[in-house]
Amino acid sequence: MTLDDLPTPCLVLDVAVLTRNLALMQRAIARHPGVVLRPHMKTAKSRDVAALAAPDGGPITVSTLAEAAYFAEGWRDQIYAVGITPQKLDQVAALNAQGADIKVITDDIGMARLIATHPGGVRALVEVDVGEHRGGVPPADALPIAQAIGSRLAGLFTHGGHSYAGRDAATMERIAEAERAGVTRAAEMLRDAGLRPQIVSLGSSPTALHAKHLDGVTEVRAGVYMFGDLFQAQLGTHPQDDIAVTVLASVIGRRPAQGTILLDSGGLALSKDRSTQAAPKDYGFGLVLDMDARASFGEAIIIRTHQEHGEVSPGPMQLRVGDRVRVAPNHTCMTVAAHERYHVVDGSREVIAVWNRVNGW
Amino acid sequence: MTLDDLPTPCLVLDVAVLTRNLALMQRAIARHPGVVLRPHMKTAKSRDVAALAAPDGGPITVSTLAEAAYFAEGWRDQIYAVGITPQKLDQVAALNAQGADIKVITDDIGMARLIATHPGGVRALVEVDVGEHRGGVPPADALPIAQAIGSRLAGLFTHGGHSYAGRDAATMERIAEAERAGVTRAAEMLRDAGLRPQIVSLGSSPTALHAKHLDGVTEVRAGVYMFGDLFQAQLGTHPQDDIAVTVLASVIGRRPAQGTILLDSGGLALSKDRSTQAAPKDYGFGLVLDMDARASFGEAIIIRTHQEHGEVSPGPMQLRVGDRVRVAPNHTCMTVAAHERYHVVDGSREVIAVWNRVNGW
Numbered sequence: 276m277t278l279d280d281l282p283t284p285c286l287v288l289d290v291a292v293l294t295r296n297l298a299l300m301q302r303a304i305a306r307h308p309g310v311v312l313r314p315h316m317k318t319a320k321s322r323d324v325a326a327l328a329a330p331d332g333g334p335i336t337v338s339t340l341a342e343a344a345y346f347a348e349g350w351r352d353q354i355y356a357v358g359i360t361p362q363k364l365d366q367v368a369a370l371n372a373q374g375a376d377i378k379v380i381t382d383d384i385g386m387a388r389l390i391a392t393h394p395g396g397v398r399a400l401v402e403v404d405v406g407e408h409r410g411g412v413p414p415a416d417a418l419p420i421a422q423a424i425g426s427r428l429a430g431l432f433t434h435g436g437h438s439y440a441g442r443d444a445a446t447m448e449r450i451a452e453a454e455r456a457g458v459t460r461a462a463e464m465l466r467d468a469g470l471r472p473q474i475v476s477l478g479s480s481p482t483a484l485h486a487k488h489l490d491g492v493t494e495v496r497a498g499v500y501m502f503g504d505l506f507q508a509q510l511g512t513h514p515q516d517d518i519a520v521t522v523l524a525s526v527i528g529r530r531p532a533q534g535t536i537l538l539d540s541g542g543l544a545l546s547k548d549r550s551t552q553a554a555p556k557d558y559g560f561g562l563v564l565d566m567d568a569r570a571s572f573g574e575a576i577i578i579r580t581h582q583e584h585g586e587v588s589p590g591p592m593q594l595r596v597g598d599r600v601r602v603a604p605n606h607t608c609m610t611v612a613a614h615e616r617y618h619v620v621d622g623s624r625e626v627i628a629v630w631n632r633v634n635g636w
Numbered sequence: 637m638t639l640d641d642l643p644t645p646c647l648v649l650d651v652a653v654l655t656r657n658l659a660l661m662q663r664a665i666a667r668h669p670g671v672v673l674r675p676h677m678k679t680a681k682s683r684d685v686a687a688l689a690a691p692d693g694g695p696i697t698v699s700t701l702a703e704a705a706y707f708a709e710g711w712r713d714q715i716y717a718v719g720i721t722p723q724k725l726d727q728v729a730a731l732n733a734q735g736a737d738i739k740v741i742t743d744d745i746g747m748a749r750l751i752a753t754h755p756g757g758v759r760a761l762v763e764v765d766v767g768e769h770r771g772g773v774p775p776a777d778a779l780p781i782a783q784a785i786g787s788r789l790a791g792l793f794t795h796g797g798h799s800y801a802g803r804d805a806a807t808m809e810r811i812a813e814a815e816r817a818g819v820t821r822a823a824e825m826l827r828d829a830g831l832r833p834q835i836v837s838l839g840s841s842p843t844a845l846h847a848k849h850l851d852g853v854t855e856v857r858a859g860v861y862m863f864g865d866l867f868q869a870q871l872g873t874h875p876q877d878d879i880a881v882t883v884l885a886s887v888i889g890r891r892p893a894q895g896t897i898l899l900d901s902g903g904l905a906l907s908k909d910r911s912t913q914a915a916p917k918d919y920g921f922g923l924v925l926d927m928d929a930r931a932s933f934g935e936a937i938i939i940r941t942h943q944e945h946g947e948v949s950p951g952p953m954q955l956r957v958g959d960r961v962r963v964a965p966n967h968t969c970m971t972v973a974a975h976e977r978y979h980v981v982d983g984s985r986e987v988i989a990v991w992n993r994v995n996g997w
Binding site for chain 1: 643644645646678699700701718719720721722723724727742743744746747769770771797886887888889890891894898900903904905907908909910942943944945947956957958967969970973974975976995996997
């Protein structure tokens with residue numbers, strides 16, 4: 276079977292590119308002796324990808340309890356990296372009772388007290404804010420929460436997600452250092468108070484690659500680096516050619532007078548994400564590539580999406596209805612989430628495998 | 637079971653509101669004797685909803701072949717309302733061979749010739765453009781395509797999707813009339829040439845409600861009216877209180893200093909759709925309602941989304957971690973697509989049923 280036989284729209288995953296991206300991150304982490312990579316499976320959500328990104332059941336990060344359950348058998352050591360609630364603490368405890376070792380995060384004193392007394396014995400990390408201002412307390416405020424967690428304290432956790440606003444290597448290095456300095460400062464304060472934060476965890480794909488040193492850190496989390504996208508390429512996470520996932524689409528209409536074509540990949544197949552709107556180069560809802568994933572149609576991008584229609588301008592008017600293209604995504608995490616499986620290729624058009632994903636919550 | 641027992645995030649469908657919205661559209665269509673409503677199932681994608689919106693196996697519209705197959709048993713008479721390709725024509729023929737009666741659309745002369753000679757005998761409508769400039773040929777250019785389809789011609793098809801840019805009833809009426817006039821003009825030209833377009837099909841939720849008359853039209857398609865959303869409310873499709881679907885979410889963090897709270901409904905649970913950006917009132921990524929779906933938190937909207945985090949500002953700071961809210965969607969078609977099922981309520985918090993959806997392609 277080749278890409279010409281697949282129903283469209285669907286996801287294509289090039290394992291040759293994936294392997295390159297994984298090696299790049301592994302080399303980046305290997306610069307820091309003693310630091311472990313805990314890949315974030317929120318993007319790929321696939322056991323087959325986890326087998327390559329976190330071999331030998333290595334530690335992983337998850338973003339939903341559906342992922343936690345799906346990965347639990349092969350990957351016991353997990354951090355569920357979204358602020359825990361009382362109800363979800365019960366769910367995590369139930370998964371751990373079946374053999375998983377899922378740790379949770381919190382920045383809330385009330386939750387910390389609940390974690391301390393929960394019969395499930397779930398361990399937790401205190402979430403620290405190092406500048407993103409999404410979740411987490413300032414490093415100086417981590418101690419009371421850690422004390423409330425008591426003997427269930429697993430460590431400290433932060434995410435330098437404001438790196439996504441960076442546009443050059445110097446800025447990325449600066450944010451990576453702020454991420455490291457913030458979380459290790461909190462760790463020092465905990466140690467000064469007699470606590471023992473075993474895990475000191477940080478990460479985002481850009482900061483993981485740009486960190487000069489990671490003294491005091493035990494592990495790095497990153498996810499989108501596996502697949503990459505048009506936005507991450509502009510952040511310098513990977514070369515533009517190293518986007519591992521594309522959406523296979525068919526031409527369903529042509530408007531020569533407008534110079535546009537219509538694809539059967541719309542807002543559902545591509546997502547409505549507009550990450551590149553704030554990037555130096557705006558790719559609309561995705562860049563249109565040929566069937567070998569080369570940019571041979573120049574600047575052809577998806578300028579408008581409807582639910583099942585994607586409008587391409589300037590349209591490669593040599594294409595006819597039924598011809599196929601591959602669309603590189605703006606934000607791969609959002610694009611892949613609408614699909615149930617990956618059609619895997621290895622640098623050619625031959626489909627060598629189908630890999631499943633776990634969607635939902 | 638009540639909404640307090642469900643894992644979050646998840647979809648809540650209030651069947652009381654759904655029933656009101658269905659009745660509103662049925663009354664609007666009943667103003668036009670001889671005109672049939674062909675509900676578009678692209679939003680709900682649920683047999684349980686179809687049983688209410690298209691009772692007795694009435695005609696429906698679908699946007700994917702996954703929907704076509706899923707609905708085929710109960711609803712034979714379908715239009716697949718996205719431009720057909722050669723490969724998908726084979727798939728439709730296979731479904732029809734099993735008992736369905738799925739009609740396809742095209743605006744392409746090459747496809748028209750393929751349809752004419754395809755062994756499956758699939759019938760087709762010519763797609764006409766009445767001002768949206770997405771798919772379709774101008775009304776004056778429909779004849780050669782209809783002639784190429786030959787004996788498989790089922791009729792004419794158009795979608796006044798540019799009604800979504802309208803902001804008042806007078807504009808909606810004008811676009812509705814342009815939609816009607818365009819497709820019926822094409823029908824006249826076909827009849828003058830001796831062809832017999834049996835179906836003359838048009839529609840969008842706003843034009844379906846605002847059309848003054850539908851002379852020459854045989855059927856109206858509409859979909860989003862069933863559930864509604866913050867964008868459609870501003871188009872006048874339904875009152876703001878009549879949004880049938882909300883996303884149930886839990887508070888996962890609080891930032892009193894910023895005056896914000898974090899929910900576990902992010903870009904995946906809500907979608908990245910920003911329809912209301914172009915509307916008079918911008919609701920960010922959704923409006924935060926209380927557990928009875930009332931706007932008792934004032935102007936609290938989702939101002940920022942990450943994959944699994946939704947940031948609410950101004951945050952209802954009385955809420956604690958684990959407390960629950962319901963989020964009204966910007967664009968319901970996009971929001972519901974990330975979810976596999978509806979948790980059905982009937983004006984209260986009690987969950988009376990779980991209805992499945994068909995996602996993917």
